Structure formats: structure tokens, C-alpha cells
Amino acid sequence: MADIFDAYALADAWDEMFERPGEVRTAYEPVLAALQPIEPAELRFRADQMARAFTDRGVTYAFAGEERPWPLDLVPRILDALEWDLIQRGVAQRVRALEAYLADAYGPCRAFEDGVVPWRLLLNSPHFHRAAHGVEPPGGCASGTSPGSRTPSRRPPRTTRSA
Structure with missing residues (x-):
């Protein structure tokens, strides 16, 4: 054989x-x-x-x-331990960033008030629900996430920053 x-x-x-x-x-x-x-x-x-x-x-x-x-x-x-650690830290970092954005968008809107993010992006988004403004999600978690991906070279993305 x-x-x-x-x-x-x-x-x-x-x-x-x-x-x-x-x-x-x-x-x-x-x-x-x-x-x-x-x-x-x-x-x-x-x-x-x-x-x-x-x-x-x-x-x-x-x-x-x-x-x-x-x-x-x-x-x-x-995935070896090094790759898994990189993915885990990257996903955790992105979830924290997304949660902070959602908390701001449905709360004080500082990023919009300060001009960091244009109001039109929020107000014209079909995913923004005005009725939920000011509502805090149970446990403070408003998002979900999906697995990481690889670069076109198929290598895991490298980062020099920690999560």
C-alpha cells in the first residue's frame, strides 16, 4: 500500500x-x-x-x-497551544471592544457626541434599535462572537499587542 x-x-x-x-x-x-x-x-x-x-x-x-x-x-x-492562546486572546479582545461599543451606542453615546463615530452610522443602521436605547442587557453581555480566521497565507494573524 x-x-x-x-x-x-x-x-x-x-x-x-x-x-x-x-x-x-x-x-x-x-x-x-x-x-x-x-x-x-x-x-x-x-x-x-x-x-x-x-x-x-x-x-x-x-x-x-x-x-x-x-x-x-x-x-x-x-491548533497547538500557542495558536489557541493567540485566538483566545484575540477573540476576548474583540468581544471587549464590541461590548464597549454597544454599551456606548445604547447608553451615553460618547463616541458619537465626540465625533469619533458619525451619528449617521448609528441612526441609519438597520441593526440599531432605538427602543433599546438605555436598556442594559442581562449580565451586561449584548454580543456573540465567531471563531477567528487565518490570513490569505493561511497563517494565524500575528499581533504584538496583548489582549
Whole structure:
């Protein structure tokens, strides 16, 4: 049985699994060990099965009027502790900033009064609800958040500031 990665050529871009040809990143060693015994045809079959299961269960999105299964890679993305810490701190920082903005927009409006943010952005926003002005959300939390992303080079964004 041939190793499915024998003919794998690294692109001139970030690769999640390989540092360089034939050199797997430490965090991906268990993933590589699990994938190596699987034939490429079997991986394609499993990916097709997953797509069918998603479609059958309505885990889809619409694009150009066509329902498509939600894309999910069979190979998990592994985040090491350093990456996870960076993401966690970045998300926490952004949530604090968003919460401060919402508290101001629905409270004293200092950023608007001081001209930092134009009033028209707030007052013309379909997401601003005037009736909620002055209302403090339970627990003080008015927002939700989503996972971070990667840069076009697929590297996690780097920052020199702490959260």
C-alpha cells in the first residue's frame, strides 16, 4: 500500500500539516498516522458519504440558487497551544471592544457626541434599535462572537499587542 502523501507536493503557501516536504508538523503526527493506512479512494468515498449525510440532514448552504452540503474537511485542523492562546486572546479582545461599543451606542453615546463615530452610522443602521436605547442587557453581555480566521497565507494573524 502506498502512502497517500508520497506524491503530495507542497504549494508555495502555508500548509497546515507539513512544515516542508516529508516533514509533518508535530501536532499533526497522530493525524498522519491515522491517515496513512487509508487508500485515496477510501478517503474520497468517506468525503462523499459525509457530503450526502449533510445534504440529507439539511446541513447545507445556498450558493447561486443551489443547495450545497456544508464544506467540512475530513482532516481536522489542529491548533497547538500557542495558536489557541493567540485566538483566545484575540477573540476576548474583540468581544471587549464590541461590548464597549454597544454599551456606548445604547447608553451615553460618547463616541458619537465626540465625533469619533458619525451619528449617521448609528441612526441609519438597520441593526440599531432605538427602543433599546438605555436598556442594559442581562449580565451586561449584548454580543456573540465567531471563531477567528487565518490570513490569505493561511497563517494565524500575528499581533504584538496583548489582549
